[in-house]
Amino acid sequence: MTGDEYARAVGERLRAIRVAKGLSLGDVNEASGGRWKAAIVGAYERGDRNITVARLADLAAFYGVPVTEVIPAEETSTEREDDPGTRTLTIREDELVARALVHQIGAEELLAKLDEWGLLPPEA
Template identity: 50%
Template sequence: MTDTVTGEMTETYSRKVGDRLRAIRRQKRLSLQDVEAASDLEFKASVLGAYERGERAISVPRLQRLARFYNVPVDQLLPNDDGPAFAEDGPAMGIIDERSFTIDLRRLEDLTGPEADMLNRYLSMIQVQRQDFNGRVLTIRKDDLRAIACILGVGPSSATERLGDLGLGHGVS
């Protein structure tokens, strides 16, 4: 009887891992075939599909390589056991208001120096909190701007202007 319960728990967990893998891939706007091609056939579409359906278990080393490929922390490919279901199409936390600001994450990658390093760490933390790994842009909120102002050494009212000067973003209406 214990084997049946353990088997069901493993199967349920495999499905949750698969759901998470699929959600991250979709956030990256990649098809299974896109992943296969971009990974030089390391992640075949049929095998990745089997992982996503929970039909096949993924090894830890392979999970690490997939996380590296998706450019996300490994733990983001694993489901939370006590949390709510993961969103399929992007961030699930909160409503973005008219005072939000969009950061160009690709542009941030081109910047160097301590200011850029601190911004990168802070924005990575926001991505993890919101489960938002599209890798292109990140919408930050008014409260986030206060912390960014401290990082940039400017007042809160000047933070968006400074980010604009760095070529990192613009306001969202």
């Protein structure tokens, strides 16, 4: 998934959550006291504008949902052709930071856990 595709996927989830709550973009602007401008939230929802992890967490909290509900599921493991029993985890740095934030641990600690679980490739 490219960065643009990921931004659109996050936006689709944000829009689905807002609509499920029965809120228009104007309602979000009004209910937040102007903190969440309709134009900005709309740009996030269309994937026209990237949202930072901190802002995503704040917007999820505003909607009353866990940030994990907003982060799209992504196929992050693939089987190696030479060993069908082995899986390799591919994760972008921004995803790592987001997932560490969700689990309330540092990115380095998350990397250590992934390594401990055998999800990272061996060092070359």
